[in-house]
Amino acid sequence: MVLYRTIGVKSNTSGMVSEQEELKELQSIDMSGDDRLPVYQRLADALRQLITDGELKPGDRAPSENSLAEEFRLAPGTVRSALDVLVAERVLERFQGKGTFVRKPSFDTSLFRFFRFRNSKGEIAVPESRILRRQVEPMPGHVAAALELPKGSEGVSLSRLRLHAGTPVLSEEIWLDYKRFKTFATMPLEQIGDLLYPVYDKMCNQLVARADETLTVESAKVKISRLLRVEKGAPIIVIERVAKGYDNKPIEWRRSRGRADQFSYHTEIR
Numbered sequence: 001m002v003l004y005r006t007i008g009v010k011s012n013t014s015g016m017v018s019e020q021e022e023l024k025e026l027q028s029i030d031m032s033g034d035d036r037l038p039v040y041q042r043l044a045d046a047l048r049q050l051i052t053d054g055e056l057k058p059g060d061r062a063p064s065e066n067s068l069a070e071e072f073r074l075a076p077g078t079v080r081s082a083l084d085v086l087v088a089e090r091v092l093e094r095f096q097g098k099g100t101f102v103r104k105p106s107f108d109t110s111l112f113r114f115f116r117f118r119n120s121k122g123e124i125a126v127p128e129s130r131i132l133r134r135q136v137e138p139m140p141g142h143v144a145a146a147l148e149l150p151k152g153s154e155g156v157s158l159s160r161l162r163l164h165a166g167t168p169v170l171s172e173e174i175w176l177d178y179k180r181f182k183t184f185a186t187m188p189l190e191q192i193g194d195l196l197y198p199v200y201d202k203m204c205n206q207l208v209a210r211a212d213e214t215l216t217v218e219s220a221k222v223k224i225s226r227l228l229r230v231e232k233g234a235p236i237i238v239i240e241r242v243a244k245g246y247d248n249k250p251i252e253w254r255r256s257r258g259r260a261d262q263f264s265y266h267t268e269i270r
Helices: 039-052 065-072 076-088 109-114 141-146 182-186 197-204 222-228
Strands: 002-006 023-028 092-095 099-102 128-138 154-164 167-177 210-219 235-244 250-259
Touching: 039 076, 065 076, 076 092, 141 250, 167 222, 182 197, 222 250
Parallel strands: none
Antiparallel strands: 002 023, 092 099, 128 154, 154 167, 167 250, 210 235, 235 250
16 A cells, blocks of 8 residues: 655645645555554554654644545545544644644643743743753663663663753753663753753654653752752652653653742643
């Protein structure tokens, strides 16, 4: 079977892009998969693999239901079900009247959901990053387990401080699989910006698509109290995150500790 691949069509949702302009190249893929799975699931898996492999990138327009149905000789309803799976997984997103696109992950979303970081104009501001330590060493058992790696696997360990308007607001511990992040382990620190996920993508071809997070509260120990400039025993918000790729495999383990006086929780319930 063959699949049309979208080449270089980004999510400019302000205007329509014709299907002929999108379908620039044919890409052969294996949709055989597990015969016990429904056809729509195998198609969803094949499309997800294209995204995981970088054949379709965030912001690219996905092939239309009609083109997929024609190429795979499938009923439109089957194709729609496959796309529905990826939309539900937040791999794809639909824009009414414009098409279906590979979702662009929001970097540091949880920081803005849980903490108030705004500039003098009241606009959301990304905290400055200051890397305190980076080294290659064996992973702790709980980190290796979270990243689904063998115990004692080599990892890249990163400690960094996040500052807002010059004030420390977050202390972060980050672990990465050394085999996949060798380039990151040695690149000059000054080339690492305030947001890590774009660096993972550009330098190591590791694209974060989603994350699982757990929020807890603890008392500040001596080291954290010094880093965040709070009293020992002061309440600290802890966010533990496992970032994952489009294939749902773990990419990064992170534990962020933030000042409770910056904490704010907001959600909308419908």
